[in-house]
Amino acid sequence: MTLQQLNYVITISENGSFNKAAEVLYVAQPSLTSAVKELEKEMGIIIFNRGGKGVTLTADGAEFIAHAKQLYAQYDMMMEKYIGGKGYKKKFGISMQHYSFAVKSFVELVKKYNTSEYEFAVRETKTKEVIADVASSKSELGILYLSDFNKKTITRLLTQNNLCFHHLINCRAYVYLWRGHPLSSQHFISIEQLSDYPCLSFEQGDNSSFYFAEEILSANEYSRTIRATDRATMLNLMVGLNGYTLCSGIICEELNGDNYVAIPFRYGKGEQPDTMEIGYITRKHTTLSSIGQAYLDELKNYLGLSNIVCQESQIQLDSPFSKE
Numbered sequence: 001m002t003l004q005q006l007n008y009v010i011t012i013s014e015n016g017s018f019n020k021a022a023e024v025l026y027v028a029q030p031s032l033t034s035a036v037k038e039l040e041k042e043m044g045i046i047i048f049n050r051g052g053k054g055v056t057l058t059a060d061g062a063e064f065i066a067h068a069k070q071l072y073a074q075y076d077m078m079m080e081k082y083i084g085g086k087g088y089k090k091k092f093g094i095s096m097q098h099y100s101f102a103v104k105s106f107v108e109l110v111k112k113y114n115t116s117e118y119e120f121a122v123r124e125t126k127t128k129e130v131i132a133d134v135a136s137s138k139s140e141l142g143i144l145y146l147s148d149f150n151k152k153t154i155t156r157l158l159t160q161n162n163l164c165f166h167h168l169i170n171c172r173a174y175v176y177l178w179r180g181h182p183l184s185s186q187h188f189i190s191i192e193q194l195s196d197y198p199c200l201s202f203e204q205g206d207n208s209s210f211y212f213a214e215e216i217l218s219a220n221e222y223s224r225t226i227r228a229t230d231r232a233t234m235l236n237l238m239v240g241l242n243g244y245t246l247c248s249g250i251i252c253e254e255l256n257g258d259n260y261v262a263i264p265f266r267y268g269k270g271e272q273p274d275t276m277e278i279g280y281i282t283r284k285h286t287t288l289s290s291i292g293q294a295y296l297d298e299l300k301n302y303l304g305l306s307n308i309v310c311q312e313s314q315i316q317l318d319s320p321f322s323k324e
Contacts, residue, residue, distance in 0.1 A: 001042060003075055005036070006071060007025070008021070008025065008035050009068060018033055045060040045064060046058050048061055049061075066135070070136070074286075076090070077289050091119040091120075092120055092289070092291045093138060094106060094140065094141045094142070095129065096123070097127060097130060097143060097144050097202070098230075099278075101303065102299065104252040104254060105295065108298045109298045121139070126202070127144060127213075131144075131157055131281065134283060140289060141280050141295065142281040142282075143280050144279070145248070146279070147274055147277065149211070149218070149274070150213075158281060162283060166280050168278050169303050170278075172264065172273055172276070173216045173247075173276070174248065174264055175262070175263045175264075176244060176249075176251070176261075177263070178235075178261075181197075182242065184261055186263055188264050189264075190268070195223055197241075197242050200225075201218070201227055202228060215245055216246050216276050217246050226241070238260065246265065280296065280299075
């Protein structure tokens, strides 16, 4: 087994066909096919189901690719550390729930690097895919949140995937809506006041669980709900339908625009306020690459945590928190 063969099968799995992978890798398809057959013979498994419309991973293949990505990611990190600027194109990817502040930090990171020397990737995606991306080394870091409600389920999933969660910041629930919304002038908003308006949430897939919801208070019952798959659509629904979503209150006006506001959520009498514990996930027993650490520094700086040790910070936000 060679690193070249690992790169071949990873590229095939990502492109779904030998033809497309050959184009990406700049190798002849017969050479690619031969290399994969040799690898399958050596490993004693079939990695791909071949078909007229492309290829899919077998059960053995899916497990093999997961290990291959982890191994190849370690190779990438070693090349970055020891080869550095000697012609090797370094890679950095991050996956996240839909957080504009995390995207803003990514933007600031990329500005400081020569994009001709790096391959960058940012993925706003479903909660389970954030975990899967980091577990498979598709992304070096993942950004998500824990709460009293979802912590047990998410932590169990992280443990199963050999991942660990690092605390960044604690936030209370905010109602996020557009400035033209009838409730936008309120100092606090209760669940009763929201009953006439659709609650917007990010779709988590056909077999989704509310434990994977990106919005805090996902266990509440909402009379009107609409699901979206991306942040731009979510913002459009806020304007077009007077919809709202529940969030951390950390908003980036530079990316989302200044037409939206975050207003503290008012809990009922005797109700205990929920807390969003936002943090990042990494693979266990791994050290961040230099660019991974640089991204984390940008993130901490944006959140105002530059002088705080992440794992020990216990910040509570009791007022709107908006970065302009």
